[in-house]
Amino acid sequence: MTERLAVTDKAKALIQELVTKHGDLMFYQAGGCCEGTQPQCFEKGTFFPRMNDACIGLAEGFEFWVDRDLFEYWQHAHFTLDVLDGFGPGGFSLETPLGKTFKVHYRMFTEEELADLAPVQRNA
Incomplete structure (x- = not known):
């Protein structure tokens, strides 16, 4: 089965640092203008996905949700x-005080991968 999400080693290390400080996490990638499409990291239970948003996989065991409209575009x-040094467009994400910014790199699935995609979970 083709996974929809991967995590770089640099992002894995930052996630572990955030878990040590904050406990369980969750990720949300919106498609709005103000926060751009930068993934945001929150303490689990402090942000709630909207109806029909899509959970595309787990980042080090933590749900990675994508805005329903953005998912339709990037499905x-x-x-x-991944993670970059510096302050991104969103200031609410847990990595911001550390001078880091989560970032997503995209690539199109191959025809073979599309035929065997992992299912997404939708928020009801």
């Missing part, structure tokens, strides 16, 4: 969660 793409 044929693989997401790789």
Whole structure:
């Protein structure tokens, strides 16, 4: 089965640092203008996905949700969660005080991958 989400080693290390400080996490990638499409990291239970948003996989065991409209646009793409040094467009994400920004790199799935995609979970 083709996974929809991968996590770089650099992002894995930052996630572990955030888990140590904050406990369980969750990720949400919106499609709005103000926060751009930068993934945001929150303490689990402090942000709630909207109806019909899509959970595309787990980042180090934590749900990675995508805005329903953004998912419709990017449903044929693989997401790789990475991290960059610097302050991104969103200031609410847990990595911001550390001078880091989560970032997603996209690539289109191949025909073979599309035929065997992992299902998404929808928020009801």
